[in-house]
Amino acid sequence: MEFFPQRGQKDLLIQSLHVTDRETETRLVKFLPGLRMICINMIVINRPVSHYLMTQFQDSHSETLISYSVFLISLVCPREWDLHEGRCFFLSTSELSWNKSREFCEAEGSSLAIVNTPAKLEFLQDRTGAEKYFIGLLYQHAEEGWYWIDNSMFNGNVVNQRLHFNCVTIGLTKTYDAASCDVNYRWICEKRAT
Structure with missing residues (x-):
């Protein structure tokens, strides 16, 4: 299942994050595979996606983004919690x-x-x-x-x-x-x- 097809949803994601500068938008598009992982994890842990993404994309590199998404995967609760x-x-x-x-x-x-x-x-x-x-x-x-x-x-x-x-x-x-x-x-x- 593809979370972000090439057009349409990418624009919707960028708009929902209130991205206004071209450099940040370019970085978002470049790291979409990492974003898929983060968005999946945001759904799992019920956290607002925009807070984490905007924090990470201000001065980050792909290594930071990937390690951060691994951190988010581990932030879970047992079943029924x-x-x-x-x-x-x-x-x-x-x-x-x-x-x-x-x-x-x-x-x-x-x-x-x-x-x-x-x-x-x-x-x-x-x-x-x-x-x-x-x-x-x-x-x-x-x-x-x-x-x-x-x-x-x-x-x-x-x-x-x-x-x-x-x-x-x-x-x-x-x-x-x-x-x-x-x-x-x-x-x-x-x-x-x-």
Whole structure:
């Protein structure tokens, strides 16, 4: 299957990348075989093609482009995991306690998700639907505060705080919700893409 026939789609690609100077356009056309590999990989990892291509074509050589496309091939997640910003996320369909959820994630070479950026929260909230999911946030009594499982401090707001609600879920609402660690919920694992 040919991704870029000689005319037509080549022009569409160049136009979609907003290429305005002749030198960059010439380099794009010259390295179309490498671009095919990059575009295939962009589809696999759900990254915008234009960001990578424009970065690579400003001052690159064919060796750089080829080695970069090899790098992109390796940036993938296991089956049934979602890729976001170089991290893989697994959203369970069954329910376990917080400790059993953590054990599951560790057995998969991951941890419960550390949802410490608005972009990551939005990405996961878009996938949770009407379910609640445990994440890697716990109330530490000795420190009297909320901490991620990597021991970094949580700087946000946890709602629904009650006695013995020492774990946190996301989903269903757009907030971090305190929950009992012993009640079964779905969970989200996170690990670096390989």
